[in-house]
Amino acid sequence: MESDPDLAVEPVPAFDDNYLWLIAHGSQAAVVDPGDAEPVLHRLRQRDLTLAAILVTHHHGDHVGGVESLVHATGARVYGPRDEPIPSRDVALAGGERIEVLGVEFDVLAVPGHTRGHIAYHAPSMRWLFCGDTLFAAGCGRLFEGTAAQMSESLARLARLPDDTRVYCAHEYTLSNLRFALAVEPDSAVLRARQQACSALRARGVPTLPSTIGEERATNPFLRCDVPAVKSSAEAREGHPLSSSTDVFAVLRQWKNSF
Numbered sequence: 140m141e142s143d144p145d146l147a148v149e150p151v152p153a154f155d156d157n158y159l160w161l162i163a164h165g166s167q168a169a170v171v172d173p174g175d176a177e178p179v180l181h182r183l184r185q186r187d188l189t190l191a192a193i194l195v196t197h198h199h200g201d202h203v204g205g206v207e208s209l210v211h212a213t214g215a216r217v218y219g220p221r222d223e224p225i226p227s228r229d230v231a232l233a234g235g236e237r238i239e240v241l242g243v244e245f246d247v248l249a250v251p252g253h254t255r256g257h258i259a260y261h262a263p264s265m266r267w268l269f270c271g272d273t274l275f276a277a278g279c280g281r282l283f284e285g286t287a288a289q290m291s292e293s294l295a296r297l298a299r300l301p302d303d304t305r306v307y308c309a310h311e312y313t314l315s316n317l318r319f320a321l322a323v324e325p326d327s328a329v330l331r332a333r334q335q336a337c338s339a340l341r342a343r344g345v346p347t348l349p350s351t352i353g354e355e356r357a358t359n360p361f362l363r364c365d366v367p368a369v370k371s372s373a374e375a376r377e378g379h380p381l382s383s384s385t386d387v388f389a390v391l392r393q394w395k396n397s398f
Contacts, residue, residue: 164241176205195219196271222256252290253280278316279361287389302353313347
């Protein structure tokens with residue numbers, strides 16, 4: 140499956156900074172987190188594709204706003220988190236399931252934190268991860284409904300995936316996230332190299348995504364809460380020692396909120 144030339148993932152830009160990820164296999168397609176139907180329908184017409192499935196990670200409007208229109212136009216089957224209000228949902232998922240979409244098997248991962256029922260879709264054979272707003276390139280989602288402990292564990296779960304897993308998150312936040320990461324680890328040459336590379340991509344209008352789990356482990360402060368330099372920055376910010384990686388994460392997340 141991994142070498143199938145007819146199987147590909149491509150970004151469909153929407154709103155100011157969203158990516159609605161389109162998976163195409165031959166004449167069939169699936170879309171992840173379609174906050175807006177029109178750019179998806181345009182791409183389907185452009186590529187002469189039939190939409191078979193919609194994969195939803197969480198209930199926020201910029202991820203589900205186009206679901207009902209797409210279902211009405213295409214009859215696509217909707218997969219989404221069980222414990223969240225997902226429009227037109229056909230298959231309710233809580234994490235731990237394995238589903239097949241376009242001939243690809245996806246493991247459904249429970250990754251609460253950004254929202255209480257947030258899920259991610261991991262295709263081991265393809266090294267794909269569609270993680271919504273849990274993990275970003277060099278960052279992570281805000282804690283709107285979950286706790287720091289939940290998000291810390293969710294990110295740790297994703298960080299355990301193979302290094303070459305491609306991370307298809309939902310927003311083009313990379314450059315702002317890298318600025319924060321450099322505030323946390325100002326002496327990191329790896330971070331500065333990533334910032335330069337991503338700045339060059341954006342200057343050409345090219346997405347900085349997907350990244351990889353390996354790249355995130357090397358440069359994303361929220362996956363590095365047990366690294367001494369990151370812990371020291373968090374402790375300096377807080378003004379006292381921190382006893383756990385969850386505590387470090389909580390300080391980083393609060394810091395990022397006002398950065």
